[in-house]
Amino acid sequence: MGRGSNELPGWLDGSGVNPLNALSDFINSYAQPALMGMQQYDWEPPRVATGIKNRTGRLKALGNAVNPHQVYPVLAAIKAINDSL
Secondary structure (H helix, E strand, O other): OOOOOOOOOHHHHOOOOOHHHHHHHHHHOOOOOOOOOOOOOOOOOOOOOOOOOOHHHHHHHHHHOOOHHHHHHHHHHHHHHHHHO
């Protein structure tokens, strides 16, 4: 199958290149970080920070931070409603 002009392409009958195999090979060619429970590779940055002053407070502040780009659509909508009244 897949050899003539009126037949199915070669990759459909198993004699061609499987796109999923090509994708898998592409992904496997790049280094992936270690999964949870696995020992980290030497090239990975450390997962646990030690010796950082006020680490907990900084993390809480970052978690509660609001990006101005997130707030703008809400404030613009409030302004538009206020202007139409």
